[in-house]
Amino acid sequence: MDDGKTQVLKPASLALQAAVRAGNINVGGGAGVDVMELSSSSLEAQDKHASLLKRVEAERRARSIVVPTNKDEVRDALRQMGQPVRLFSENLADIRERLRELLARLEIEGEDAASIFAAAQQAGHAAGGGGGAQGGGGGGAGGGGGGAGQAGGAVGSRAPPESDVYTEAPALLVAARARLLGFSLDKARARLAGVKKRRREVHDLAEAEQAAAGQAGGGAESKEDARARSLFSQVATLGASGSQLGDERPLATLRATPGCGGGSGGGLLATGSLANHVKIWDARSLEPLGVLGQGQANQGHLERITGLDWHPQAGVEGALQAGATFGGGGGGDGGDPSDGSCGEAACAGLLASASADKTAKIWRVHQAPGGGEDQASGGKAKAAAGLSAGRCVATLRGHEHRLGQVGWHPDGAHLGTASFDRSWRLWDVEAEAELLLQDGHAYEVYMLSFQKDGALVCTGDFGGVGLVWDLRCGKKVFGMTGHVKRIVCGDFSPNGFQVVTGGDDHSARVWDLRQRCCSYVVPAHASVVSSLRFDATGECLLTASFDSKLRVWSARDWSLLADLGGHEGKVMGADWGACDPRNGGRQGIFTAGFDRTLKAWEVGAGGF
16 A cells, blocks of 8 residues: 555445454555446346336326426427427327326436426526416527426426416496496395395294294294295296297207296297307297398308397386387497487397307397287287397407307496407497406306306306406406316306306306305216206206206205206206296296207196
8 A cells, every 4th residue: 555554445334344454355546446347238237227217217206297288388398399299199188198208207317397497487588588487488598408498398387376467457447347346336235135134034033933932833934935945846846838949950048038027938038049040039938039130231140159148127027118229229230329328228128149250249129019919819929020129239349269158247238258269358338349358267268157246257168167257356356176177157146155157077066255165066967067047036056958957956955956858959058937936926947959949847837
């Protein structure tokens, strides 16, 4: 040894160290150490073992890697990594799994994807052209980073979540929000006063029962409970009472006027079909009254109808025969508003329709004078009279893709539309102006429903996500995640704090806005839930499905009250006859089917 000391090359045990010190083991300098080369078979086995370990580690990591669910983001991530977008026979799930495996392999090769993403973002900003925050970045640092840098852009979901972006509202929207605020507060005040009144009634009834506890006789029930019990007994006797061929093409949607005309009808019915027809029907006789836009140039829709909704004042006594016009009359494509007003009588006959031609239209509907029903002719006189007005008074354009559902705001002055361009819009009907373009959904938006107070609106998309928005400030207040497939229908309960959504997963989910959670899941049908509607009391929920069934559920405990079948195929739309039992009306239901038929269901016509 050069320095007179024994050089110890980190022996594995104390015994070896002792042997070295005793001189029994000779440890030479580094220059004298001979290293035996591994054989080719050993090297091959070593590489195979390392590859197997890397594969197992990659599979383990892949299970914890989050990849985008949006097909466009998946496609962009694969392109950034230099990989083919789709291999033969791959579906979207296979493509996402392949992306996950690629990202795991890149992580195994040495660098954490999250740190790479942060570095790529910083480098991209420094270079003045960094990648986007949603799975797009990674290539902004002058092309550096290679495949690992691209992986950082592909897993944008691992980056810090983006915050909501707000833009300054135009003056028209600010003024509209101020009106909506006043309207919603008045409605909420009236609703809460009714709730307090019913609570006092229940409290007084409980005190009376305690005072008479020693007397014979059963316990009394409140007026609300008595009405609900009577309503449930009526619904249990629902049965088919009429059927009519609706169109030469399958029907797609249906709405009844909110006003009650007696029997099972609400005055008028509107149906839309897979053709571009919007037809008006007499609710009592199911006789056709006319086709909107027929024989009028450039007034009707060009493609299939996707949504209908009557004005909140539609069906007001005498309004449909009043002959009043919307905004002072006008005709043609968009009308010619002159007096800038939409009084109760003028708005009572308004119907909104949405179509796959990217437009929504407002129709002025009222019956011809003297079009009353002639008993001797079996109700055909009204059909012969038809409509004295069924013209388009406004056309709303702006969406970039086909529309989904359409809905009137409870104040009757604003309209909401949902679209496959992943946005929903709020319109000023009188001015025919777009007030709000609201994005926020990652998939096509189809469902739209306004709260009865007018403060909130709920929208649902084909990704199974529902969002609740506050119209008074423009903020998203609640996100509803739980559906595993598309949301295609929904409705707010009259109680103001519950909203129910239905879709492709065959269920209806009940959301409580006070607790901000899903409070109940109704296993409603064996196929797509195509339509659902609360009745005027909020005590019953009507659901229709592609399994050819329609069912009525108690909103108190979500028990089944009625199970009805009569359509030969999918039930595309359903609505209550709009008769409020609190005013002495009888419950009824109308349905539209893929079998092209329009059907009416009345209490006392069947049983469950």
